[in-house]
Structure formats: C-alpha cells, structure tokens
Amino acid sequence: MDRVRSAFNSMMKSERYSRFTLQPAEDEERHVEVKLSDGATEAEDQAGGSPSFRPAPPRQKRSTVCYLALGILLIFVTGYVLGYLCHRETRVEPVNCGTEPEGTTATPPVVTPPVVVPAPDVPLNQLLAQKLTSHAFNKTLRDFDMLSRSAGSKEDCDLANRIFDQFKKAEMEPWTDIHYVQLQTPDSKRPNRVLFGVDVFEPTGYLAYSAPRKVEGKLVYGNYGRQEDLDVLQKKNIELKDNVLLLRAGKISFAEQVDNAATKGASAVLIYPDAQDYTYVANTTLYGHVHMGSGDPYTPGFPSFNHTQFPPAQSSGLPKIPAQTITANMASALLQKIGGPEPDASSGFKGGLPSVAYSLGGSENITVEVNNVLVNREIHNVFGVIKGFTDPDRYVVLGAQRDAWGKGFAKATVGTSVLIELAKAVHKMVENDGFRPRRSLVFASWSAGEYGSVGATEWLEGYMSSIDKRVFTYISLDGVVMGRGSFMASASPLLHSLLETTMREVTSPFGSGTVYDMMETSNWEAKTLRPMSMDDPAYPFLAFSGIPSISFHFISPNTEAYSYYGTNLDDVDHLNYATGHLTSETVAVAAQFAGQMALRLVHDHLLSLDVGRYSSFLTKAVVRVYKRINQLSQSGQLKGVNPNWLNRARGSFQRAVASIKTDIQNTDLNDKEACRILNDRIMSVEHSLLSPYVSPIETPFRHLLLGQGSHTLASIAETTDMKQLHIQLALATWNLQGCANAMEGNLWDIDEEI
Numbered sequence: 001m002d003r004v005r006s007a008f009n010s011m012m013k014s015e016r017y018s019r020f021t022l023q024p025a026e027d028e029e030r031h032v033e034v035k036l037s038d039g040a041t042e043a044e045d046q047a048g049g050s051p052s053f054r055p056a057p058p059r060q061k062r063s064t065v066c067y068l069a070l071g072i073l074l075i076f077v078t079g080y081v082l083g084y085l086c087h088r089e090t091r092v093e094p095v096n097c098g099t100e101p102e103g104t105t106a107t108p109p110v111v112t113p114p115v116v117v118p119a120p121d122v123p124l125n126q127l128l129a130q131k132l133t134s135h136a137f138n139k140t141l142r143d144f145d146m147l148s149r150s151a152g153s154k155e156d157c158d159l160a161n162r163i164f165d166q167f168k169k170a171e172m173e174p175w176t177d178i179h180y181v182q183l184q185t186p187d188s189k190r191p192n193r194v195l196f197g198v199d200v201f202e203p204t205g206y207l208a209y210s211a212p213r214k215v216e217g218k219l220v221y222g223n224y225g226r227q228e229d230l231d232v233l234q235k236k237n238i239e240l241k242d243n244v245l246l247l248r249a250g251k252i253s254f255a256e257q258v259d260n261a262a263t264k265g266a267s268a269v270l271i272y273p274d275a276q277d278y279t280y281v282a283n284t285t286l287y288g289h290v291h292m293g294s295g296d297p298y299t300p301g302f303p304s305f306n307h308t309q310f311p312p313a314q315s316s317g318l319p320k321i322p323a324q325t326i327t328a329n330m331a332s333a334l335l336q337k338i339g340g341p342e343p344d345a346s347s348g349f350k351g352g353l354p355s356v357a358y359s360l361g362g363s364e365n366i367t368v369e370v371n372n373v374l375v376n377r378e379i380h381n382v383f384g385v386i387k388g389f390t391d392p393d394r395y396v397v398l399g400a401q402r403d404a405w406g407k408g409f410a411k412a413t414v415g416t417s418v419l420i421e422l423a424k425a426v427h428k429m430v431e432n433d434g435f436r437p438r439r440s441l442v443f444a445s446w447s448a449g450e451y452g453s454v455g456a457t458e459w460l461e462g463y464m465s466s467i468d469k470r471v472f473t474y475i476s477l478d479g480v481v482m483g484r485g486s487f488m489a490s491a492s493p494l495l496h497s498l499l500e501t502t503m504r505e506v507t508s509p510f511g512s513g514t515v516y517d518m519m520e521t522s523n524w525e526a527k528t529l530r531p532m533s534m535d536d537p538a539y540p541f542l543a544f545s546g547i548p549s550i551s552f553h554f555i556s557p558n559t560e561a562y563s564y565y566g567t568n569l570d571d572v573d574h575l576n577y578a579t580g581h582l583t584s585e586t587v588a589v590a591a592q593f594a595g596q597m598a599l600r601l602v603h604d605h606l607l608s609l610d611v612g613r614y615s616s617f618l619t620k621a622v623v624r625v626y627k628r629i630n631q632l633s634q635s636g637q638l639k640g641v642n643p644n645w646l647n648r649a650r651g652s653f654q655r656a657v658a659s660i661k662t663d664i665q666n667t668d669l670n671d672k673e674a675c676r677i678l679n680d681r682i683m684s685v686e687h688s689l690l691s692p693y694v695s696p697i698e699t700p701f702r703h704l705l706l707g708q709g710s711h712t713l714a715s716i717a718e719t720t721d722m723k724q725l726h727i728q729l730a731l732a733t734w735n736l737q738g739c740a741n742a743m744e745g746n747l748w749d750i751d752e753e754i
Contacts, residue, residue: 131425134584140417151403151448152377167384170427177381181296184208195367205285205325214369217243225257241265248274268368272331276352286325287405292317295457301697303462322370339363379447390438400477401449406568415477437602474541476551480590483556490532491550497610509589543701546687624717649736656743688739
C-alpha cells in the first residue's frame with residue numbers, strides 16, 4: 001500500500017499538461033508535448049528549454065505502473081461500496097398523509113413537465129391595452145389620492161413603502177435609494193411679510209430656495225418678467241436696479257423670472273396669479289421653487305448621500321435676492337396704489353384684475369421680508385425592475401414624482417398610478433402571455449420633485465458611472481393628464497419618430513380616431529412639440545446625463561400648463577372638470593401611450609431611436625452661429641475665426657448619420673451581436689453631445705444643443721465677448737466632432753476630414 005501511495009503522489013507531483021498534450025506513439029518514439037508552465041526554477045528552464053515547450057518525460061518503470069493501477073482499482077471499489085451503503089441508509093420514503101389498505105401498490109409520483117410559455121399571439125399593444133383599463137385606474141387613483149405628501153414627510157415615506165410593496169408583489173426585486181437633502185420651508189415663528197404703506201401682508205405660500213433677507217425699494221410692475229418685458233420697462237425709463245419687481249405667474253418658470261430680475265439688478269421679486277391667466281379664487285396661494293437648476297443645490301454635481309462627506313458648496317443657480325408669492329387679492333391692493341406711467345396698449349402688460357390700471361410704478365416704496373429656513377430631510381426613491389432576456393444591462397426608465405405641496409392629484413397621484421399599473425401590466429405580460437423583453441424596464445418613484453427634481457437628480461449624480469450609456473431612454477410620467485382635446489410633448493430629437501408612430505397607433509380618449517388624428521393637422525411637429533424647459537422633470541436626464549428623454553401631456557387646447565399646479569386646488573374634482581369627467585379614461589390612454597413607447601424600445605432588435613432627426617435641428621443651430629461669425633468678421637469685431645470649422649464638424653456628424661443608416665440597411669437584424677453593435681453606436685449620440693469642457697458643478701446642463709450655459713451653440717450665437725466666442729467655438733467644434741467619431745464606432749472608420 002505504501003508503494004501504491006508513493007506512486008500516486010509521484011504522479012500528482014509531476015508536471016501538469018494542457019488538454020492539447022500529444023501522447024507518445026506506440027513505437028515508443030519520443031514526441032514533443034505542449035504543457036502549461038508549472039513555475040519551474042530558472043535552472044530547470046535553462047536545462048530543459050522553454051517551460052511551455054519541452055520533451056516528454058521518460059516512461060515510469062513497469063512495476064510502478066502496476067502498483068498504481070491496483071491502487072486506483074482499490075480506491076474505486078471502496079468508493080462504490082460506501083456510496084451504495086450511504087444511498088440505502090439515506091433513502092427517504094414519500095410522506096403518506098393517510099392509511100393505505102394492505103396489498104395496495106403505491107402510485108408513483110407524477111412528474112410535472114416544465115411549463116413552456118408560448119410567444120404571445122396577440123400583438124403587444126393589444127395585450128397592454130387589455131390590462132390598462134379605466135376600471136383598473138378608478139381604483140388605483142382612489143388608493144393613491146392623499147391629503148398631504150410633502151417631500152420627506154411621514155406621508156411621503158408611507159407612500160414609498162406602499163409602492164415598494166407593490167413592486168415586491170409583482171416580483172420586481174425592488175430597492176430604495178436614500179438621500180439626505182436640504183429643503184427650504186417657511187419659518188413657523190417668523191412668517192414672511194410684505195409691507196406697503198399701511199398694508200401688511202403675511203402670505204402662506206412661498207418659493208423654496210429664495211434668499212432669506214429683508215429688502216426695501218420702489219415697487220415696479222414687470223408683467224411676466226420675461227426679457228422682452230423688462231426691456232419695455234427700460235425703454236420707459238423705469239429704474240429696475242435696487243427696486244422690487246411685481247410679476248404675474250406664467251409663460252416662464254418662477255426660477256427664470258427671478259433670475260431675469262436679478263440680472264437687471266432688482267432687489268426682490270413678488271409673483272402672483274393674474275385673473276387673465278388663472279380662473280381660481282383670488283385668495284389662492286402659490287408654491288414653487290426658484291433654483292435655476294435641479295437637485296439639491298447644496299450638493300451641486302455630486303449626490304447627497306451624506307452631507308458630512310462633502311465640502312460646503314452651493315449651486316450657481318441659487319438666487320441672490322428674496323422672492324415670494326402673493327395672492328391675487330394682495331396683488332390687486334398693490335397695483336391700485338403703485339402709481340407711475342401706464343403701459344402701452346400693445347405691450348400686453350394689462351391683465352384681468354378688476355379696477356386695476358396696471359401702472360408701471362417706480363414711485364412708491366415697499367418692503368419684502370423672507371425668513372425661509374433650510375431643513376434636512378431624508379428622502380427615498382423607490383425602484384423596481386423587469387429584467388430583459390437578451391440585454392438585461394440596457395434599461396428604459398419610467399419615472400413619476402411622488403410628492404406634492406398639497407394633494408397634488410394631477411401632479412403626483414396620476415403619475416404614480418400610471419407607474420404602478422404599467423409595472424403590473426408588463427409583469428403579467430411576462431408571467432402569463434409569453435412576452436420576453438430583450439432589454440430591462442426600470443420603474444422609479446421619485447421624491448422631492450417639487451423642489452426641482454431633487455430625488456431624480458441626486459440619483460443621476462450618485463450612479464452616473466453605473467448608468468452611463470446603459471439607460472438609453474427616460475419616459476416621464478409626470479403631468480401626463482392635464483385636460484382634454486389636445487396633446488403636446490417635449491423630447492429629444494432621437495425620440496421624435498417613435499413619438500409620431502405612437503401617436504398614430506394609440507386611440508384617442510376623446511372621440512374616435514388616434515391621438516395623431518386628434519391634432520387635426522398634417523404638421524404634427526409644429527402643433528405638438530415644445531422645447532424642453534428647465535423645470536421639465538425629464539430635463540435633467542436629457543441635458544445633465546445625456547439620456548434621450550420625453551415628457552408628454554394630454555391637455556386642453558390653447559393652454560401650456562395645468563393651472564392648478566403648485567396650489568391646494570390640485571385635486572380630483574378640478575382634474576375631472578378639466579378632462580370633462582373622463583379622468584380615468586384619459587389616464588388609461590396615457591398609460592398605454594407611455595407603455596407602448598417603452599415596449600417598442602425594449603422589444604425590437606434595433607433601438608427605436610432615429611439619429612437622422614438630429615440633422616435638421618443641428619443644421620439650424622450651426623447656421624445661426626455661422627451667420628453670427630460672418631457678421632462679426634465683416635464688421636471687424638472678430639478676426640482669425642473661420643466658421644467653416646464648425647460646419648465641417650456638422651458635415652462629419654451628417655456622414656456618421658448616413659453611415660449608421662447604411663449599416664442598418666445592410667445588416668441582418670436577426671443577428672443579435674450585429675444589432676448590439678449598431679445599438680451602441682446609436683446610444684452614443686446623446687451622451688456624446690454633453691460638453692466635456694465644462695464643470696457639472698458650475699454648468700450642470702452640459703448638452704451642446706439643449707443645455708444651458710456659454711458652451712451651447714445657442715449661447716455662442718448670441719455672445720458679445722469675442723474672446724469667449726473664440727474659445728467656445730473651438731470647444732463646441734471638437735465636442736460635435738467627438739460625437740460624430742463615437743457614432744462611427746470603429747477607429748478605422750472615423751472621418752478625419754476636419
């Protein structure tokens with residue numbers, strides 16, 4: 001036995017061979033064998049040549065081989081006997097819950113074959129429509145209707161837990177994303193105040209992230225506070241510097257109104273809802289925020305997981321002046337005593353308040369005192385996922401804001417209900433109907449959306465490296481139902497073709513025909529598409545993260561927004577009035593619309609992102625810059641700058657688009673690997689349009705065409721700083737050329753013409 005053991009050990013210590021080793025021939029001629037290196041010493045290497053290419057070892061003695069064979073046989077027999085005995089001892093009889101008559105034979109267990117789910121025979125859009133019914137939404141809308149749901153509150157947390165449970169019930173492996181953010185609220189001990197003569201007002205509404213301060217100045221009426229409105233005041237010789245601007249809400253966001261006023265040197269801003277724009281009662285309060293950005297403004301560019309881990313910082317978009325909302329009744333009292341010249345009839349300054357001349361002011365002093373305080377809040381984003389079967393690492397994200405200032409029925413309840421019902425519907429399609437999405441769908445419930453998409457932006461900042469070039473589309477479910485009779489959308493140009501296709505396929509909730517037919521025009525883009533504004537919940541995904549994004553809304557004709565947003569009147573009764581009591585029917589169609597876009601994106605071999613749609617958009621932007629540079633060059637203000645540089649980069653982009661289209665036509669779209677390569681090239685477009693030359697802290701919206709800042713083509717076409725123009729033009733040119741290079745894919749296909 002000792003000799004057997006010795007032989008066995010000798011064999012195990014011998015050099016290892018690869019599975020491609022050549023065996024000696026029968027005539028005992030020695031052959032060269034290929035084997036793996038065993039870490040031999042340098043001396044051995046020198047003696048035997050290369051460690052991976054050596055002669056075969058000599059044969060063992062015959063007696064050693066015999067002992068080895070006997071040892072292996074003994075081990076095999078011993079193992080077989082032990083295995084047989086163990087098998088007999090551990091055999092478990094099936095549990096018998098009753099008594100069997102003697103002599104009966106036990107029925108052998110029935111083996112159930114695995115269930116094979118067939119591919120769906122019914123088209124996916126029909127399957128989806130069958131599950132997203134108005135009856136289902138009647139219940140869900142009631143379940144998620146709440147009296148209060150402010151960000152970080154107990155109600156917000158409870159709602160997050162309910163959504164988590166819904167995702168868990170649908171086997172969506174839910175998870176949460178927790179952030180510690182700084183929000184701003186009124187001080188309960190020191191209310192905000194407005195003092196005008198003998199009148200003292202203490203409004204209950206407020207604007208988050210206003211500068212807390214007490215200021216005094218002349219009261220000036222500035223219409224909506226747009227740039228053209230403030231130009232009218234300056235032409236009338238109305239001084240804006242160090243004065244308080246009274247503005248009516250609408251046309252642009254609160255943040256833009258305050259930013260425009262601060263740029264002109266105003267000391268404070270008051271904003272009210274005018275009767276011409278809003279039909280609700282005159283003592284209705286307004287809520288909003290004035291951060292010219294998104295996310296927690298005290299952790300700009302990085303996530304607010306734990307404030308103690310980051311240096312103190314603040315967003316460049318925070319206003320330096322106080323801002324406050326007041327009611328229409330308060331504004332009427334101010335306008336009746338404001339004094340000053342009256343506006344021209346053609347200026348559009350006159351609103352709908354009774355007994356008010358809408359004078360421009362500039363003569364009477366007013367005091368504005370804002371005492372808002374910062375509070376730390378823990379917020380929870382909730383996620384669930386339906387994983388793809390082919391490319392699970394590619395995601396479509398559908399998201400909805402969960403919080404609101406008050407009830408927030410249209411703002412939050414509708415979006416949350418659509419999110420939940422869509423998740424349940426797609427889960428059932430996978431579980432019961434044989435649907436197998438190629439890519440994953442992620443369903444996200446965001447918190448602190450009212451403060452500027454705080455929850456969503458912090459998630460983007462926190463996981464940018466994880467979702468970079470993996471999330472290829474974001475579909476916002478916020479505000480999808482705001483009225484009846486019309487439809488509008490804001491989207492990346494990559495999604496315009498998919499938007500049109502979906503409009504043609506989804507049935508209108510109002511009468512016969514499709515959503516496309518509802519627009520009653522052949523030029524659907526002009527009537528439907530709107531530029532995506534900074535306060536759009538989809539904007540951070542598009543302009544900050546370079547993710548093709550879309551938001552859409554069923555809305556009443558001749559309106560741009562739902563007038564009850566940001567008030568305590570955003571409830572089921574007012575939304576029913578706006579939709580003609582077809583709220584659940586309209587919500588069901590909105591869910592089908594979002595779901596059909598998502599299914600097309602995760603099901604088709606080739607992504608439904610049309611790179612050609614960027615061509616005309618890009619050409620218009622480049623033409624504006626081209627004309628501006630030529631104008632400055634001819635006037636002698638600009639020298640040594642050739643606009644052809646940018647135009648050639650645009651040409652490279654166009655050729656890259658043509659290359660992708662040609663490769664699509666010449667590719668077998670049933671080839672998974674070929675489609676994945678094409679899809680990666682398509683997915684590179686939006687992300688590559690983010691400028692790599694600006695800081696996400698100072699300039700978070702880095703998109704070359706759709707962002708905000710001096711790096712954008714729109715800003716370059718308007719700048720008066722020649723040095724800045726020269727620098728930004730060069731950077732924009734290489735940004736665009738880099739996008740074209742990324743679209744080409746292979747290094748050897750890159751266009752070097754520029």
